[in-house]
Amino acid sequence: MADVDIELVLQGGEIEDARRCYAPGSTVEGWTRLTPHGAIECRRVVARLEWQTAGRGASDQKCVDEIELWSGRLSGPLVREFALTVPQQPWSYTGHYINVWWRVLVLLDAVPVDLSDMLAAEPSRDELIVVAPRRAATMPPVPPRTHVPPDATPSR
Secondary structure: OOOEEEEEEEEOOEEEOOEEEEOOOOEEEEEEEEEEOOOEEEEEEEEEEEEEEEEOOOOOEEEEEEEEEEEEEEOOOEEEEEEEEOOOOOOOEEOOOEEEEEEEEEEEEEOOOOHHHHHOOOOEEEEEEEEOOOOHHHOOOOOOOOOOOHHHOOOO
């Protein structure tokens, strides 16, 4: 397995209950820093936005956006910014029978050096996020309609 430290920092969205929340159709922005302990040949380094289900029944998983950040030899610290687009659905959900979880993942796909590298998990770092429409309390106020009393209609 490639020996590398991966730092992942997300920006934007709103913070709620110590998690970043993003509205459908918004953009998840962030950056990652990879610090290898020695040189690593990378097929690629990607940032992904994924959702998955868990609970009773079959689970499902889908990558909805991905951006390639690097490919080639990684011999020193690498910092890359990324932006991923949040789709309109599915929204994050925690229920009795099913849960829908979202995450941002940075994954390093390294060229294996020996058999033990082929069997090891690829180095990655992820952060869970919430995808849901903004709550009414945090939305900007709607201007009141101008009220015209029924008896104030102009006469002919």
